[in-house]
Amino acid sequence: MDRADVLILGGGLVGSALATALDAHGISSIVVDPADPEQILAARHDGRASAIASAPMRMFEAIGVAERLAGKGCPIQGIRVSDGLEPGKLDFAPGEGDGALGHMFENRILRTALYEAAVAAPLADVRMQTRALHVERGEFGVTATLSDGKQVSAQLLIGAEGRNSPTRQAAGLNTARWSYDHAAMVATLGHEHSHENIAFEIFYPEGPFAILPLLDDENGHRSAVVWTVNARDAAGMMKISERAYLAEAEKRMGGFLGKLGPLTARFSHPLGFHHAAWITSDRLALVGDAAHGIHPIAGQGVNVGFRDVATLVEVLVDGKRLGLDMGDPQLLARYQRWRGLDTFMVAAATDGLTRLFGIPGRTASAVRRFGLSAVDRLPPLKHWFMAEARGESGDVPKLLRGIPA
Numbered sequence: 001m002d003r004a005d006v007l008i009l010g011g012g013l014v015g016s017a018l019a020t021a022l023d024a025h026g027i028s029s030i031v032v033d034p035a036d037p038e039q040i041l042a043a044r045h046d047g048r049a050s051a052i053a054s055a056p057m058r059m060f061e062a063i064g065v066a067e068r069l070a071g072k073g074c075p076i077q078g079i080r081v082s083d084g085l086e087p088g089k090l091d092f093a094p095g096e097g098d099g100a101l102g103h104m105f106e107n108r109i110l111r112t113a114l115y116e117a118a119v120a121a122p123l124a125d126v127r128m129q130t131r132a133l134h135v136e137r138g139e140f141g142v143t144a145t146l147s148d149g150k151q152v153s154a155q156l157l158i159g160a161e162g163r164n165s166p167t168r169q170a171a172g173l174n175t176a177r178w179s180y181d182h183a184a185m186v187a188t189l190g191h192e193h194s195h196e197n198i199a200f201e202i203f204y205p206e207g208p209f210a211i212l213p214l215l216d217d218e219n220g221h222r223s224a225v226v227w228t229v230n231a232r233d234a235a236g237m238m239k240i241s242e243r244a245y246l247a248e249a250e251k252r253m254g255g256f257l258g259k260l261g262p263l264t265a266r267f268s269h270p271l272g273f274h275h276a277a278w279i280t281s282d283r284l285a286l287v288g289d290a291a292h293g294i295h296p297i298a299g300q301g302v303n304v305g306f307r308d309v310a311t312l313v314e315v316l317v318d319g320k321r322l323g324l325d326m327g328d329p330q331l332l333a334r335y336q337r338w339r340g341l342d343t344f345m346v347a348a349a350t351d352g353l354t355r356l357f358g359i360p361g362r363t364a365s366a367v368r369r370f371g372l373s374a375v376d377r378l379p380p381l382k383h384w385f386m387a388e389a390r391g392e393s394g395d396v397p398k399l400l401r402g403i404p405a
Helices: 013-024 054-062 108-120 166-170 231-239 243-254 301-322 328-355 362-377 380-391
Strands: 005-008 029-033 049-053 075-076 078-085 089-092 103-104 124-128 132-137 142-146 151-154 154-157 175-191 198-204 207-217 220-230 260-263 267-276 285-286
Touching: 005 013, 005 151, 013 029, 013 054, 013 108, 013 166, 013 301, 029 151, 049 054, 049 108, 049 207, 049 301, 054 103, 054 301, 075 207, 078 260, 103 108, 103 207, 108 124, 142 154, 154 166, 166 285, 175 231, 198 220, 198 243, 198 301, 220 231, 220 243, 243 260, 285 328, 301 328
Parallel strands: 005 029, 005 154, 029 124, 078 198, 154 285
Antiparallel strands: 049 103, 075 103, 078 089, 132 142, 142 151, 175 220, 175 260, 175 267, 198 207, 207 220
């Protein structure tokens, strides 16, 4: 039977980051994932892009992933928020010497870097195209029978399989869950004028229209677009011609990026919310979307998962120094307390923004503009939003400060 300190079910962005971070701190792991690497690393698999906040970027530097991403992400030098194309907006910009607010990466680039880092980590045993057929969490450890017939054991089980985590369901960890009756249409498009490394969030009654800066390619300037529409309209919008799509997108942008095109393949996915009040159980911890899934309105989805990683690593490293078992209830209780409040606050704030900015009507639009103006004129509130955007609010784990745990 193969043994490791930790068994991670799920080798996506968060699972791979966790395995790599644990390796950097002398903790071994076995990572099990049913996906075929050739498929999930292909450009056609996931056309999305993610804004990685400055704090998770510091974690990547501390665990040796940043060098794999060097020169492949677009720095975000500012965020501009507006209510439609009406006058009045809210600008977020880093202070002098603060560096970028974050970096935009295409998901395939992120996925490749994190997967390759985990595979290269000496203490991470990555087993792709493999499933855990049976998992047993006992008093003295965790054992699993895999689809290749092998058995593995560990002190702690990590559920990192995503929103529909079977590990969470098997443990009976219930979630608060609802749909926003919205879908996000995602694509990358070229444009005539430079985005100047600014991310734009334009709110319309049916949902936000986000323009996220990417690095230029051989065709010129590019941005990722996350276009939120009513769920009932998504199928029809996905079928419209490229010319019609670009014309409608240009209207929503007000033409400030000039002529649009070319357009990549388009993807669409439903938007919803889920949050597990309890993210631990006997010899079990949840990370990433297995624990919480939020609306992309604030661009914090995967960043919340990386905060889980940094926190769990610090808790486990502290436990190891004390000679504790990785699955010790004291360690899991600390992880639960630390992450429980933070994820609830982020989830609640994101859900509140989603509902506020999704209300139609002239009165609601005036309220939104007043809210943007109020944040702009209240430095403490604006600084709080800036800290959230950077991933630096609350009790920040060492890794997110660039310090080994």
